[in-house]
Amino acid sequence: MKQRLTSALLAVVMVGAGVFSYDRSAVAERTADAETGLPLEELRVFAEVFGRIKNDYVEPVDDRKLLKYAIEGMLSGLDPHSAYLDEDDYRDLRVGTSGEFGGLGIEVGMENGFIKVISPIDDTPAQRAGVLAGDLIIKLDDKPVKGMTLDEAVKEMRGKPGTELRLTIVREGIDKPLVIKVVRDVIKTVSVKTRMLEPGFGYVRLSQFQARTPEDMLSGLGALKRKGGGALKGLVLDLRNNPGGVLNAAVAISDAFLTNGTIVYTEGRIKDSQLKFKAAPDDVLEGAPIVVLVNGGSASASEIVAGALQDHKRAVIMGQQTFGKGSVQTIVPVNDRTAVKLTTARYFTPNGRSIQAEGIVPDIKLADVHLTRNEAPATRIKEADLAGHLASPSDNGNGAKGDKKKRDETD
Numbered sequence: 001m002k003q004r005l006t007s008a009l010l011a012v013v014m015v016g017a018g019v020f021s022y023d024r025s026a027v028a029e030r031t032a033d034a035e036t037g038l039p040l041e042e043l044r045v046f047a048e049v050f051g052r053i054k055n056d057y058v059e060p061v062d063d064r065k066l067l068k069y070a071i072e073g074m075l076s077g078l079d080p081h082s083a084y085l086d087e088d089d090y091r092d093l094r095v096g097t098s099g100e101f102g103g104l105g106i107e108v109g110m111e112n113g114f115i116k117v118i119s120p121i122d123d124t125p126a127q128r129a130g131v132l133a134g135d136l137i138i139k140l141d142d143k144p145v146k147g148m149t150l151d152e153a154v155k156e157m158r159g160k161p162g163t164e165l166r167l168t169i170v171r172e173g174i175d176k177p178l179v180i181k182v183v184r185d186v187i188k189t190v191s192v193k194t195r196m197l198e199p200g201f202g203y204v205r206l207s208q209f210q211a212r213t214p215e216d217m218l219s220g221l222g223a224l225k226r227k228g229g230g231a232l233k234g235l236v237l238d239l240r241n242n243p244g245g246v247l248n249a250a251v252a253i254s255d256a257f258l259t260n261g262t263i264v265y266t267e268g269r270i271k272d273s274q275l276k277f278k279a280a281p282d283d284v285l286e287g288a289p290i291v292v293l294v295n296g297g298s299a300s301a302s303e304i305v306a307g308a309l310q311d312h313k314r315a316v317i318m319g320q321q322t323f324g325k326g327s328v329q330t331i332v333p334v335n336d337r338t339a340v341k342l343t344t345a346r347y348f349t350p351n352g353r354s355i356q357a358e359g360i361v362p363d364i365k366l367a368d369v370h371l372t373r374n375e376a377p378a379t380r381i382k383e384a385d386l387a388g389h390l391a392s393p394s395d396n397g398n399g400a401k402g403d404k405k406k407r408d409e410t411d
Contacts (some may be wrong), residue, residue: 043088046070079343079390080109081329087337089151103158104165105187106131108242110150114138114170118323119241119297121189122207129182131167133297134242138177139168191245194220200233206253209245209301214252221284237305238293240319244300247328251277254308256284257315261350263308266328268345273328275345290315294362299323301382306360309348311404318364324383326356327390343390357384357392 007087050070053061068086075082085093105124109116115137116171120127129258138145140156148156157165169178193205202224204217225232245251254263258279265276292306292315303322309315328345346356383389 010025011331016213021296024077048294075214075340075342079327081325081327081341081390082343083341085331085339085341088155090337090339093331093339093341102161102186103184105185105189106132106157108137108150108154109137110153113146115145115150115153118299119243121187122193122205122241124187125182125185129180131169131180131182132170132171135171137167138170139166141166157249192216192220195222196224196227197236200228200230201235202228202232203236203238205238206242206302209247209249209253211246211249213245213249214256217253218256218284232288234289235285235293236291236293237315239297239298239302239306240293242296242299242302243323244302244325247301247304250304251303254305255279257290257309258312261312264304264347264349265347266347268328270344273330273345277292292317293319294322294360295320296323298360300325303355303360304349307353307355310360310363311350311353317360317362318362319362319366321361321365322355322359324355324357324359326354326358326383346390354393357389359383 027402042046050066053066054063068084072084075084083089104126105121105123105128109118117126117131117133117135117137119133120131121346137153142152143156145153159165160365163184163392165182165184167180167182169180171178189208189210191206191208191210193207194217195203197203202221204220206213220237221232251263255277259281260279262285263277266273268274290309292309294302294306294317298306299322303324303326306315306317306322310317326347327343328347329341330341330344334340346354
């Protein structure tokens with residue numbers, strides 16, 4: 001797949017669940033060279049609180065557990081996407097990005113102490129059971145979600161394939177809570193689906209951006225061309241409820257339809273976050289028109305594709321305003337078992353637009369054609385709704401604070 005970087009591309013670059021890696025020694029060097037000293041008074045307060053907990057808490061608390069809580073709090077206070085990854089989380093992240101994992105098949109966030117469904121993944125147990133974007137999960141089996149951390153709730157949703165989990169759900173427009181039974185399964189997501197709408201006009205559905213998505217999309221387009229007996233006259237690219245994924249995949253998908261110019265670029269404080277992706281010649285559709293479908297569940301890598309095609313006037317963007325996740329997270333291994341996921345950059349469309357907390361505004365606004373009387377656009381959670389979200393540059397750093405936290409949960 002054609003793509004060029006104007007600065008060094010590192011081992012893994014992802015948006016959404018993941019991110020890009022860089023040399024830890026460089027981080028240590030930057031820390032050592034930092035001009036600002038540590039706030040000694042605050043460190044004394046930390047030590048005092050630590051000691052009080054150790055001596056006075058109603059039950060004994062392990063030192064390692066307390067320090068883990070402190071690290072988690074330090075990161076969660078920054079923005080909804082920075083986090084400490086313990087051994088289980090780190091392993092799940094690496095497994096989840098491969099396109100195969102166990103669980104229910106939903107992406108969730110935390111809102112007011114409850115689990116909110118951002119998007120069910122196509123063809124997964126949760127979607128087949130009738131779970132909808134915007135649903136608020138208040139119980140997992142008989143366990144109330146209130147009081148759980150997001151990680152604890154996620155672990156409750158995971159389990160052996162074939163086992164059942166009862167979700168008690170509050171849904172907009174329905175007076176009483178619903179109980180939905182979901183049978184856990186090994187989730188093997190097929191991120192690309194294609195079909196012919198009518199002679200010469202193809203449809204491509206991308207449910208996620210995985211490492212194989214560009215290759216699978218090109219293969220699907222080739223099959224459509226063979227089926228139609230020649231070049232396509234037009235294409236519908238469906239990115240609705242696509243929560244994102246691998247940045248390289250988003251770049252490659254965009255590049256398949258562009259012949260020149262910038263696709264996306266990132267800016268941050270560290271050198272390794274200054275990246276620019278350029279398109280190379282060859283348009284797989286040879287200039288045939290494209291309509292891109294988006295909605296409030298289209299996030300991250302989906303917004304990169306929509307923004308690039310919109311700025312280059314290569315496609316008409318149709319649907320609803322997108323989620324608005326325009327930040328990049330870097331996975332920094334702490335050791336061989338744990339890591340820190342840290343927001344290190346914002347990404348920008350070719351015309352210099354930041355999507356962070358704003359999203360992509362469609363060229364043509366439409367209601368979601370799959371809405372039912374039980375679901376409304378107002379029920380969707382967006383990046384700007386998340387507690388402590390990273391501000392758009394135009395907001396002058398005024399990120400909202402509240403009690404909502406999102407996680408790219410691969411269950």
